Amino acid sequence: MTNFIEIMSVQNARVKDWAQLLERRGREKQGKYIIEGYHLIEEALKAGAGVEVILFLLEKGYPTALASLAGEAVEWVGVSAAVLAKCSDAQTPQGVVAIVARPQLGVDELLASEYDLAVVLDGVQDPGNLGTIIRSADAVGAKAVVLGRGTVDLYNPKTIRSTMGSMYHLPIVEADLVELLPRARERGVRLVTTSLQAQGSCYDTDLRQPTWLIFGNEAKGVSAEVAALSDVQVIIPMQGKAESLNVAMAATVLLFEAARQRRV
Structure with a gap:
């Protein structure tokens, strides 16, 4: 199993940064964006799209299917339901969210x-x-x-x-x-x-x-x-x-x- 850290509080500084990615200003400032759900994250990983962090709901367990596609550079963070909800735009969060670097193609x-x-x-x-x-x-x-x-x-x-x-x-x-x-x-x-x-x-x-x-x-x-x-x-x-x-x-x-x- 890949090592991961846990973040349970919505007051955590990293959580606040991730939540800002739900708005265009935050995405442009940080050069990153959020994707949610197994299918999208799987496609991003297969495409080598610059996935930096994967947040998963601790109560649902470690997403081993995604781990098999992720490289060593991906950071894994187990989070509470409150943290996941703060970083999600969906009405019903799917239990896994990824932070991805924006591509630089010009x-x-x-x-x-x-x-x-x-x-x-x-x-x-x-x-x-x-x-x-x-x-x-x-x-x-x-x-x-x-x-x-x-x-x-x-x-x-x-x-x-x-x-x-x-x-x-x-x-x-x-x-x-x-x-x-x-x-x-x-x-x-x-x-x-x-x-x-x-x-x-x-x-x-x-x-x-x-x-x-x-x-x-x-x-x-x-x-x-x-x-x-x-x-x-x-x-x-x-x-x-x-x-x-x-x-x-x-x-x-x-x-x-x-x-x-x-x-x-």
Whole structure:
């Protein structure tokens, strides 16, 4: 059994630091974030995601299944139910929480790699939408997700839960899109946005070449600044009476269409 320490008081200084990670300011200040539950922690450990500390509920016992995946650098801390609750965003804590270092992947590293198909988000606000888009990107084998300014924090606990572990399967980068997108085009990337005013159907648009699919805010769509940088605007044809699709659904449709064209 791996050695571990015990922390039982919510007044402990380390517990107070960990609790701050539930807020964006605390995450940015410490360069860390919290994940909760066996599945997410397992995915993080398998991906080598920088898990630093694992807190487990003493009354439930030592999580041996996770220990078999963790390296020697991971610190184990047995805690009381009160401590775990203080470090949890869930209504019903799952008995195990991990503290993870935020990755440092930047724009230069993104552009230096071959990202044939990527998703770019311009001001997507809902954690559930972001999580679903990341899962869809993972499902089709997209190579990256780019979060523009104004997009909800990836490390928001609600976002993390909604990714269902897919956030550990592909690079996710925060960037200034006005600065990044022209540089991507210079490297041969085609920039595609959706628009209800577009004339061309996504099914008639060639998505086989290196393509970044850009999606905007739930209410306002892609910003004028970012739309002006795109190479082509497309619309998703709809036979029914709905005016538009939810941004996560629209992203899923285009991602799977791009994947279909690549298979053909």
